Amino acid sequence: MTVKQISVFLENKPGKLAAFTKLLSNNNIDIRALSIAEASDFGIIRMIVEDVYNATTVLKDADYICSVTDVLAVEVKDEAGALADLITILGDNGVNVEYMYALTTHKQDVAYMIIRPNDQAKAIEALDKAGKRIVCAEKLF
Helix, strand or coil, rough: CCCEEEEEECCCCCHHHHHEEEEEEHCCCEEEEEEEEEECCCCEEEEEECCHHHHHHHHCCCEEEEEEEEEEEEEECCCCCHHHHHHHHHCCCCCEEEEEEEECCCCCCEEEEEECCCCCHHHHHHHHCCCCECHHHHHHH
């Protein structure tokens, strides 16, 4: 019921992000969702790809530092208030969102939120009870 997310540490200098994305492109790795958080000297790229093993192998072979984390992909309606509803359910059940970002889809009127909760089991239980659809990686691709 979770999705594998790859996190990559990347030096915060001109050209580094271009080199990173070219490496992925040259190896036919399609980024489905992406988030970049930066600090003064480095950034953390969080991304969802279809073939996690291939992507991490390519990255490690190119000397990138990366890790894989389980996150939740939650389906939300593409309408005002849908995100507020989702976050309220988590908050009302004592679940904190450490970070999140969106993943687009080809399905009309639907989007997915990638969520890293502080308590994954509690988040899954709360969302399931509220009738929210949590999808696995196969459903995203």
